[in-house]
Amino acid sequence: xxxxRAAWRTSTRSGSSGNCVEVATPLQVVMVRDSKDRQGSVxxxxxxxxxxxxxxxxxxxxxx
Numbered sequence: 001x002x003x004x005r006a007a008w009r010t011s012t013r014s015g016s017s018g019n020c021v022e023v024a025t026p027l028q029v030v031m032v033r034d035s036k037d038r039q040g041s042v043x044x045x046x047x048x049x050x051x052x053x054x055x056x057x058x059x060x061x062x063x064x
Contacts, residue, residue, distance in 0.1 A: 032044075
């Protein structure tokens with residue numbers, strides 16, 4: 001996968017602090033990286049896994 005050419009984006013709700021993650025979605029894969037360490041590790045998920053994660057966030061599943 002060509003990571004340098006991936007179109008990375010941050011959430012519009014991230015603010016300007018720089019403490020956020022970036023997401024890219026090339027070819028049915030969702031990639032996530034730390035915006036403060038763009039050369040660091042990248043996590044990848046299937047589109048279905050990512051959709052489940054987003055649904056969990058909306059449902060409050062991960063709230064303490």
